[in-house]
Amino acid sequence: MRIVSDELWARVKRKQAEVKEHFAHMTTNRLNATHRPSYLLSGLLECAECGGPYAIMGKDRYGCTNHKKRLPIDDLGGACCGNKKTITRQNLEERIINVLPAAFFSMDIFKRVSAGSRARLxxxxxxxxxxxxxxxxxxxxxxxxxxxxxxxxxxxxxxxxxxxxxxxxxxxxxxxxxxxxxxxxxxxxxxxxxxxxxxxxxxxEETKPESVEYIFNVMLHYLRNYADTETKQPLVDIVRQLIQKVVVGPMPGHEPASLQVHGRIASILAAMEVTTMLEKQLKSIHWGWFLEAEDAGRLGTEEKRQDLLRAMADDLEEKKARWRNLQVSVVAGAGFEPAAFRL
The missing domain is CATH 1.10.287 (Helix Hairpins)
Known part of the structure; x- marks a missing residue:
């Protein structure tokens, strides 16, 4: 089910292709079409305790394979990995995808796609x-x-x-x-x-950077919630060009697992001002809420739409006031190892 017009959906698909094009030069190790990953982060997940792989354990949850198999780990003195933290694939992918608009903003992707689209059209x-x-x-x-x-x-x-x-x-x-x-x-x-x-x-008006950013957020929403595997593939390719690995670690009690992202996206996010990064991330989440509300039929009138938009704006202003004193947690890379960014 789609709530956007065919015209907007066509523009979303064009922007998807244009964004992907800007990443084409980033890697010479292109993914072979016959060996593409099943999920967004397949093969990129690592346990923070033992360094072993995180994989699907059942019911769409990731967990440390070494912990599940109770294998002795040399680096742990022959002990078994004690990291029993699991995380749902949806939560994991959501946390990674939500930082993409911030990274793209920092890389001027929206401006570059905007300028390219405008010149061609x-x-x-x-x-x-x-x-x-x-x-x-x-x-x-x-x-x-x-x-x-x-x-x-x-x-x-x-x-x-x-x-x-x-x-x-x-x-x-x-x-x-x-x-x-x-x-x-x-x-x-x-x-x-x-x-x-x-x-x-x-x-x-349609190709200014702000419009491109909005279309990109629409694209992310529908790719996350409705698209089939083939339609999602360009997003998978883009993310995997930006991320080297994601280290998953335990947190106390029932808190969500910690995520430490390594790769180009970590350096990009680390270089951003914390308030800018968090603002872009929150706006992406807000647009997801807005589109989900429209999907569910909760925004049947213009008054309801405006009420939600005002609530989103108020939420942003409230959080911006708290973000001013925040510090971003960044783990510096050693030598040529890229920095890591904690989510």
């Missing part, structure tokens, strides 16, 4: 003849065909040859087409159709 728009020009050209072509047929009829009559009904039928059909095109041209000229500048103004 503006070139197409300027190259396309206006509708009235196209109709006038079509009318001229039909009129020329009529003149040629009339000339054939005249030549046959001058030569004493019998008239052909087929030529008369062709002439009648062309006249009907000419009248139809002429009526369309008159209607278009009478209507206040947008000129080129008006179309360009609309294009600029």
């Amino acid at each position: 503006e070139a197409q728009l300027r190259a396309e003849p206006q509708k009235s020009e196209k109709l006038a050209t079509e009318i001229a072509a039909v009129t020329l065909q009529q003149k040629n047929i009339i000339q054939q009829i005249s030549d046959r009559a001058a030569a004493g040859r019998p008239a052909l009904a087929a030529l008369d039928d062709m002439l009648d059909n062309l006249e009907g087409e000419r009248q139809k095109l002429t009526a369309q041209l008159s209607a278009d000229e009478a209507a206040e159709s947008p000129d080129l500048q008006a179309q360009l103004d609309r294009l600029y």
Whole structure:
């Protein structure tokens, strides 16, 4: 089920391809189509205690395989791994995906996609003849065909040859087409159709970085909740180019597992101002709430939509006041090892 229009969904799909294109140069180790991972983070999860792999244990939950198998670990002096913390695939992927808008913002992906889209679409728009020009050209072509047929009829009559009904039928059909095109041209000229500048103004509005960011958040929402494996694959490819590994560790009591992300995305997030990073992350979560509410039919009126938008804005302002004193936890890399970022 989709609540967005076909037009917006088409724009979402175009932006998905454009964002992926900006990451194409990041790696020479492209994923073979026959060996693509089943899930977003398959093969990238590591236990914080023993360094072993985290894998699906059942009911869509990840857990340390060494702990489950009770294998003795050399680095632990022959003891078994004590990390019994599990995490659902949905929670794990959600926490990773929620930082993507912040990372993309820092990398100027939204600006680059915006500039690329605008340049390409503006070139197409300027190259396309206006509708009235196209109709006038079509009318001229039909009129020329009529003149040629009339000339054939005249030549046959001058030569004493019998008239052909087929030529008369062709002439009648062309006249009907000419009248139809002429009526369309008159209607278009009478209507206040947008000129080129008006179309360009609309294009600029639709392709500004903020619009690209909104479309990207829509794309993330539908990829997470509704898309099939094939549709999700570009997002999987992008994420795996940014992330080297995710280290999963235990937390006290029933607190969610700790996540420590290694790879390019860690360096990007570590370089961002903490308030900017958290703001982008929260906005992505907010848009998920908004779209889920629309999916569930809870925003049937404009008043309800505005109430939710105001609540989201208030929530953001409240949290921004608390974020001013926060410090981001970053683990520095050793040598060429990338930094790690805790989520």
